[in-house]
Amino acid sequence: MSVQPQRAARPTLEDVAERAGVSRATASRVLNSSPRVSPEAHEAVTAAVLELGYTPNHAARSLVTRRTDAVAVVFSEPEPKIFDDPHFGQLIRAAARALSSADVQMVLMLVHSPDDQARAERFLAGGHVDGALLFAPHKGDQLPSIARKLPLPVVYAGRPWGPLRGLHLVDNDNIGGSVLATEHLMSLGRKRIVSVTGTVDEFSSIDRVEGWRTAVGADEAMTELMTESGNFNRDGGKLAMAALLKRVPDLDAVFVASDLMAAGALDALREAGRRVPEDVAVVGFDDHPLIAPHTEPPLTTIKQDANEQVAHMVAHLLRLLRDEPVRARREVLPTILVRRQST
Amino acid sequence: MSVQPQRAARPTLEDVAERAGVSRATASRVLNSSPRVSPEAHEAVTAAVLELGYTPNHAARSLVTRRTDAVAVVFSEPEPKIFDDPHFGQLIRAAARALSSADVQMVLMLVHSPDDQARAERFLAGGHVDGALLFAPHKGDQLPSIARKLPLPVVYAGRPWGPLRGLHLVDNDNIGGSVLATEHLMSLGRKRIVSVTGTVDEFSSIDRVEGWRTAVGADEAMTELMTESGNFNRDGGKLAMAALLKRVPDLDAVFVASDLMAAGALDALREAGRRVPEDVAVVGFDDHPLIAPHTEPPLTTIKQDANEQVAHMVAHLLRLLRDEPVRARREVLPTILVRRQST
Numbered sequence: 001m002s003v004q005p006q007r008a009a010r011p012t013l014e015d016v017a018e019r020a021g022v023s024r025a026t027a028s029r030v031l032n033s034s035p036r037v038s039p040e041a042h043e044a045v046t047a048a049v050l051e052l053g054y055t056p057n058h059a060a061r062s063l064v065t066r067r068t069d070a071v072a073v074v075f076s077e078p079e080p081k082i083f084d085d086p087h088f089g090q091l092i093r094a095a096a097r098a099l100s101s102a103d104v105q106m107v108l109m110l111v112h113s114p115d116d117q118a119r120a121e122r123f124l125a126g127g128h129v130d131g132a133l134l135f136a137p138h139k140g141d142q143l144p145s146i147a148r149k150l151p152l153p154v155v156y157a158g159r160p161w162g163p164l165r166g167l168h169l170v171d172n173d174n175i176g177g178s179v180l181a182t183e184h185l186m187s188l189g190r191k192r193i194v195s196v197t198g199t200v201d202e203f204s205s206i207d208r209v210e211g212w213r214t215a216v217g218a219d220e221a222m223t224e225l226m227t228e229s230g231n232f233n234r235d236g237g238k239l240a241m242a243a244l245l246k247r248v249p250d251l252d253a254v255f256v257a258s259d260l261m262a263a264g265a266l267d268a269l270r271e272a273g274r275r276v277p278e279d280v281a282v283v284g285f286d287d288h289p290l291i292a293p294h295t296e297p298p299l300t301t302i303k304q305d306a307n308e309q310v311a312h313m314v315a316h317l318l319r320l321l322r323d324e325p326v327r328a329r330r331e332v333l334p335t336i337l338v339r340r341q342s343t
Numbered sequence: 344m345s346v347q348p349q350r351a352a353r354p355t356l357e358d359v360a361e362r363a364g365v366s367r368a369t370a371s372r373v374l375n376s377s378p379r380v381s382p383e384a385h386e387a388v389t390a391a392v393l394e395l396g397y398t399p400n401h402a403a404r405s406l407v408t409r410r411t412d413a414v415a416v417v418f419s420e421p422e423p424k425i426f427d428d429p430h431f432g433q434l435i436r437a438a439a440r441a442l443s444s445a446d447v448q449m450v451l452m453l454v455h456s457p458d459d460q461a462r463a464e465r466f467l468a469g470g471h472v473d474g475a476l477l478f479a480p481h482k483g484d485q486l487p488s489i490a491r492k493l494p495l496p497v498v499y500a501g502r503p504w505g506p507l508r509g510l511h512l513v514d515n516d517n518i519g520g521s522v523l524a525t526e527h528l529m530s531l532g533r534k535r536i537v538s539v540t541g542t543v544d545e546f547s548s549i550d551r552v553e554g555w556r557t558a559v560g561a562d563e564a565m566t567e568l569m570t571e572s573g574n575f576n577r578d579g580g581k582l583a584m585a586a587l588l589k590r591v592p593d594l595d596a597v598f599v600a601s602d603l604m605a606a607g608a609l610d611a612l613r614e615a616g617r618r619v620p621e622d623v624a625v626v627g628f629d630d631h632p633l634i635a636p637h638t639e640p641p642l643t644t645i646k647q648d649a650n651e652q653v654a655h656m657v658a659h660l661l662r663l664l665r666d667e668p669v670r671a672r673r674e675v676l677p678t679i680l681v682r683r684q685s686t
Contacts, residue, residue, distance in 0.1 A: 070466050079439070083432050093426050096453050103458065105466045108451035110439050115446065123413050123448045128471040 011052040019048035070105035071317060072129040074120060076136035076143045079112045084233065085260060086290050087306065091157075094310035095133065102318055104130075111136075111143060121146050131317045133310075136160055139201035153320035155313045159203040168320065170312045170331045174204050177302040177335030178211020181255045181283040184300070184337055186215065190253035190281055194226045196240040196265055198257045205232070208257040208285060226251075230261040237261025241268035252280060253343075259284040259291040259301055266295055266342070282342040297341035304335050354395040362391035413448035414660060415472040417463060419479035419486045422455045427576065428603060429633050430649065434500075437653035438476065445661055447473075454479075454486060464489050474660045476653075479503055482544035496663035498656045502546040511663065513655045513674045517547050520645035520678030521554020524598045524626040527643070527680055529558065533596035533624055537569045539583040539608055541600045548575070551600040551628060569594075573604040580604025584611035595623060596686075602629040606638050609685070613639075625685040640684035647678050 017027035022041050029037050030045040037045075073095045075082055082088045092108065099106040107129055111120050120143070124132060132150070135157040136143040144160035148167070156169040185193050195212045198205030213223055228243045230236035237256060241264065244251060256262035262284035266276060274280045276297055284292060287303035312331055319326050360370035365384050372380050373388040380388075416438045418425055425431045435451065442449040450472055454463050463486070467475060475493070478500040479486040487503035491510070499512035528536050538555045541548030556566055571586045573579035580599060584607065587594060599605035605627035609619060617623045619640055627635060630646035655674055662669050 068466070068469065068471065069462070070471070079436065083436050089426050089432075093422065096422070096455070100456070100459055100462075103462065105462045106453065107466070107471075108453070110449065110451070112439070113443070116443055119412070119443075119446065119448045123411070123450070126411065128411065128413070128450075 015052055016045060016048045019052060020044035068105075068128055068130050069103070070107050070129045071099055071314075072107045072109055072124055072132040073099075074109045074111060074124075074132055074134050074136070074143070076111040076117070076134070076138070076141050079110075081232070082110060082112075086288060087258075087260075087286060090288070090306040091135065091310055094307040095314065097307075098311050098314040102314060104318075114142075117143055117146070121150075124150050124152065131155075131321050133157065133313050133317060134160075137202040137204060138199075153317060155317045155320070157309065157313060161203075164330075166329070168316055168326070168329050170309055170316060170333065172204070172304040172309060172333050173335045174207035174304075175211040175214070177285065177304065178208040178255065178257075179215045180211075180335070180337050181285065181302050182212050182215035184339075184343065185253040185255065185281055185283060188253075188281055188343060192226075192248060192251045193253040193255060194228075194244045194248055194251045196230045196237055196244070196254060196256040196261050197227050198232045198261075199229060205257060208255075212255050230256070230258075230264065232258055232261060234260050234264040237264030238268045239264075241265035242272070245269075245272050245274070253282070254280060255283050255285075257285050259286040259288045259295075259299060262299055262301070262342075263291055263295050266299075270296075277341065277343050283337075284342075287338050292338070292340070295342070300340045300343040301338055302335050303338045305333065308333055358395055359388060359391045362395060363387040411448075411471060411473050412446070413450050413472045414442055414657075415450045415452055415467055415475040416442075417452045417454060417467075417475055417477050417479070417486070419454040419460070419477070419481070419484050422453075424575070425453060425455075429631060430601075430603075430629060433631065433649040434478065434653055437650040438657065440650075441654045441657040445657060447661075457485075460486055460489070464493075467493050467495065474498075474664050476500065476656050476660060477503075480545040480547060481542075496660060498660045498663070500652065500656060504546075507673075509672070511659055511669070511672050513652055513659060513676065515547070515647040515652060515676050516678045517550035517647075518554040518557070520628065520647065521551040521598065521600075522558045523554075523678070523680050524628065524645050525555050525558035527682075527686065528596040528598065528624055528626060531596075531624055531686060535569075535591060535594045536596040536598060537571075537587045537591055537594045539573045539580055539587070539597060539599040539604050540570050541575045541604070542572060548600060551598075555598050573599070573601075573607065575601055575604060577603050577607040580607025581611045582607075584608035585615070588612075588615050588617070596625070597623060598626050598628075600628050602627040602631045602634040602638075602642060602644055605642055605644070605685075606634055609638055609642075620684065620686050626680075627685075630681050635681070635683065638685070643683045643686040644681055645678050646681045648676065651676055 013027055014024055017024045020027060022044060026037060026041050027045050030042050096106050109120050111117050131153045134147050134154050137158050139161050145162050147154045156167055158171045182193060193216055197209050209227060226248060228240040230240035254265060256265050262282060269276055269280055276282055284299045284301035287301045292299040292301045316326055356370055357367055360367045363370060364387060369380060369384050370388050373385050439449050452463050454460050474496040477490050477497050480501050482504050488505050490497045499510055501514045525536060536559055540552050552570060569591055571583035573583035597608060599608050605625060608625060612619055612623055619625055627642045627644035630644045635642040635644045659669055
């Protein structure tokens with residue numbers, strides 16, 4: 001069996017005018033809410049619009065107003081990361097909520113490859129959205145520099161690589177949070193504090209190493225010895241913790257740069273027979289609601305509020321779209337210590 | 344401090360023509376790949392386009408070609424479900440992959456409320472996408488009937504409510520899979536087979552009850568006694584299993600209409616001191632890679648392949664977009680039994 005697809009013919013303004021028994025100009029005036037129409041014409045045109053299922057051509061209208069009432073939310077991340085790390089679900093949910101309450105359509109785009117990037121650029125440049133929120137933290141990613149040239153306002157999540165001049169961004173205080181985490185461990189009398197770090201190609205990760213380094217006063221050699229990357233995933237956190245236990249057998253505390261990696265680090269500590277917090281105190285980063293309260297033991301961590309960051313990004317972008325002044329191009333949101341049983 | 348936002352002025356065709364030292368008409372001919380241009384003009388215009396970072400106005404172009412090379416993927420679901428049920432992550436990942444390899448931009452849209460629905464309709468009708476994949480399974484959802492009137496091809500996931508005539512859809516064989524699950528339990532000699540069901544407002548759920556009902560030969564009273572809804576979430580699965588244990592204490596098997604609910608049902612059985620599979624055999628539905636192999640014990644289940652369904656939906660839509668014939672408007676994909684230790 002072969003079925004030919006049928007495309008519904010789109011009703012035109014002419015169709016509406018004919019059905020309403022008015023001129024095209026009158027129909028157009030009704031649709032553009034012009035005051036110069038009789039109540040009869042208004043009623044006839046409105047009825048015709050409903051009968052025909054007419055929708056005004058927004059592509060044509062956007063040529064005039066340049067408004068689509070849609071905002072792109074773009075994640076430029078390797079595919080496994082975006083689907084396996086629950087942090088992204090949180091960000092997407094927060095963006096959906098914030099844009100929905102501003103009556104703006106969220107258009108979510110995922111960019112995993114150079115081909116995806118070129119395609120995303122075409123769409124973003126194509127007049128289909130009024131602005132964009134860009135999550136593109138990785139070194140070497142061309143999207144931030146492509147985004148600078150787009151004819152629409154963009155608000156970045158965190159610091160992208162490349163020149164920052166002129167960019168609008170909302171960051172979390174990663175350095176401050178990591179200092180807080182490490183000083184908390186020091187205040188508990190811990191002397192050998194190691195760190196499981198993220199990936200070296202993201203500023204959020206680099207800043208968290210920097211916070212630990214500053215707090216413990218580590219030089220390069222000590223940093224090399226006492227830190228290990230867990231690649232921001234759970235298995236990586238476990239492997240990194242195991243490596244640190246071998247290299248620094250007398251460690252008594254660890255600052256882990258994400259809750260997901262901290263869950264893996266707790267597995268490694270358990271397998272090595274180290275008690276938490278008695279033998280090793282553990283602090284994570286994120287305060288992810290699906291992870292931190294549910295680890296064994298529940299995780300002391302640094303809260304960075306995904307909802308808050310995204311809400312600020314949306315508010316910032318909406319001000320740009322309305323040509324309203326913003327207080328500062330760059331916003332840095334505070335991070336706080338949330339204490340549970342792992343310290 | 345107050346920073347005035349700067350919008351990059353979008354270079355126009357006039358700017359390109361001026362920079363290239365040619366007329367607007369010549370610049371336009373170059374950009375539209377017309378053969379009637381000199382090599383010199385071609386080179387000058389191309390150089391000007393690169394220098395100015397000019398991008399043709401796709402909104403204007405789409406008025407002519409009606410092509411955006413973008414496809415909307417729309418999920419109309421309550422918010423908690425889409426973020427807490429890993430099945431959606433699978434579907435989104437599969438759609439991203441399939442559209443990316445067809446060089447089509449995925450535009451992901453989430454619809455949670457009537458306001459979201461009106462906004463999504465405006466965007467979909469606005470000429471920003473060439474077609475749509477629609478996941479809107481719930482009774483009472485207006486989106487499927489709205490989508491029927493859109494001036495673009497739509498492929499539905501599963502059977503939506505309302506008249507099916509003329510719709511293009513890709514479904515999974517929910518009835519066949521549930522018969523398979525129940526007959527598998529019967530072949531193991533189980534006599535009292537209950538079922539934890541999904542929500543009554545989705546055909547996938549209704550079909551799974553129907554498969555169980557047919558296989559065990561239940562009348563209405565028996566169906567009332569031996570089934571309980573777990574609302575397609577983990578806690579619901581646990582509560583439903585506990586209720587069934589009270590109502591049918593001699594039950595020896597359960598068919599659970601999703602893996603996530605089955606994980607909850609296993610918790611309830613463990614708490615009630617029933618061994619799986621010795622006392623109670625359990626079959627799930629989905630074969631979700633993050634759940635089924637990792638439950639305790641690993642879950643026998645019915646595999647519905649999210650990748651396969653989405654790949655078929657994308658292929659179907661691409662044929663419609665190219666005005667190519669499709670074999671059938673409605674495709675039903677097979678489901679198979681995957682045996683693990685819970686039976």
